[in-house]
Amino acid sequence: MTDNRLNIKLEFAKKVVKHAGAYIKAHMTDTLEISEKTHFDDLVTNLDREVQDMLITKIQELFPGDHILAEENNVRHDINDGNVWVIDPIDGTTNFIVQKDNFAVMLAYYESGIGKLGLILDVMKDTLYWGDGSTTYKNDAQISLSVAPLAQSLIGVSTYMYRTNAGGLLDLSHQSLGVRAIGSAGIEYTNILDGKIWGYFSNLSPWDYAAGAILIAPFGYVTVQLDGSPMSFEGRQMMMSIPKQQLEKLSRPIKN
Amino acid sequence: MTDNRLNIKLEFAKKVVKHAGAYIKAHMTDTLEISEKTHFDDLVTNLDREVQDMLITKIQELFPGDHILAEENNVRHDINDGNVWVIDPIDGTTNFIVQKDNFAVMLAYYESGIGKLGLILDVMKDTLYWGDGSTTYKNDAQISLSVAPLAQSLIGVSTYMYRTNAGGLLDLSHQSLGVRAIGSAGIEYTNILDGKIWGYFSNLSPWDYAAGAILIAPFGYVTVQLDGSPMSFEGRQMMMSIPKQQLEKLSRPIKN
Known part of the structure; x- marks a missing residue:
């Protein structure tokens, strides 16, 4: 710096x-x-x-x-x-x-x-x-972090998005070792940084992801809406923080 | 003793x-x-x-x-x-x-x-x-533990039972402040003992609940199948560990 x-x-x-x-x-x-x-x-x-x-x-x-x-x-x-x-x-x-x-x-x-x-x-x-x-x-x-394959990993989720399969999250979870729900975006981001979860899917306001998005960026993570577009930093948005190389595969049109 | x-x-x-x-x-x-x-x-x-x-x-x-x-x-x-x-x-x-x-x-x-x-x-x-x-x-x-009302509490869940509303768990969750999923029955029982969750709903084998059921009993908790009947200590069973005074309200016929 x-x-x-x-x-x-x-x-x-x-x-x-x-x-x-x-x-x-x-x-x-x-x-x-x-x-x-x-x-x-x-x-x-x-x-x-x-x-x-x-x-x-x-x-x-x-x-x-x-x-x-x-x-x-x-x-x-x-x-x-x-x-x-x-x-x-x-x-x-x-x-x-x-x-x-x-x-x-x-x-x-x-x-x-x-x-x-x-x-x-x-x-x-x-x-x-x-x-x-x-x-x-x-x-x-x-921190140095090497991201494991999804099939050997856990995913941090909003339980609402998980159960309603928002963004195909429920389908995606079946390719992982399971999901965890902690109830704090901040703690979920620390769990990504500690290698405890592979990615995080939730419905967040700007202050929920503003710091986390910066902290996970050095390890190839992106924080985007479910269609892959940038966060607006206005209101709540369904989002995902995932390894960038998965972005194309996981991005999908948002159903309203 | x-x-x-x-x-x-x-x-x-x-x-x-x-x-x-x-x-x-x-x-x-x-x-x-x-x-x-x-x-x-x-x-x-x-x-x-x-x-x-x-x-x-x-x-x-x-x-x-x-x-x-x-x-x-x-x-x-x-x-x-x-x-x-x-x-x-x-x-x-x-x-x-x-x-x-x-x-x-x-x-x-x-x-x-x-x-x-x-x-x-x-x-x-x-x-x-x-x-x-x-x-x-x-x-x-x-440990001394006073159990808070459900509306001021969190519930520990199996994500499968939560999303499929097994035992009415999804419905019940709407009366609480939310659900948490940790991925270890043992840790969920320690969370009950620490007052972090009000109850726990999962699909467990005997070794998953044998110790926990004993540890939470002094605080008025029961560990039972979803219809309120005792655990069999054989195979996996959907179960709940809940305050005993909620037993009648939460017990329901098990759908197969």
């Missing part, structure tokens, strides 16, 4: 994400204020909002010209317009509430739509995955 | 299960010999067999009158006949092979069909869950 300006942002990002994780851990046994967003199973807590506010405040303090695209409170800057930080304060909020495990803090940084920095903190494992799109680190160790 | 004879068996069981876990950890980065059992996605390794043989040898050495019901090599003693040790040397073999994580060593001890001792070792977390059916411990700490 030769760009000094970017390096400053990387060091900043690592610091604030770790701080966010420490804050969540310190407060996770407090009584949480839990609210429903769209439905009884779509939850947010006061900690999601506090952590997002904290991250936004720090970004605006140090980089006042930069913009924010974030999960809570409808903070939605266009990814293609200037310098944009993408924030998921607690990814896997249901896991956070119910399990106190299997959730992540995610932060990504894009310039004019190009991913420059990605960070995923597995909070309960104290493990930070971070990178710039050309190399990825797990804490202090650079 | 006042029965001294049983206490000797418990201390023995804790020791051999921990030893098995240490053996697996010491050899898991060796080149594994992987064989298919019934299908390309039903795998066994040399370590499954070595660990099972080791456990059987030690049981027969110390308790020559006892019998064995075990996963590999067709060791199938009737659970209702005398003293029976039930062994799953590596539960979650696919996870073991692919992920090197999320697998367990399981051992249970039954007398005339009554569960007396259950042990599940989460190998990679170095965490041993053990108990006698009236109390359950996680390493050295006695």
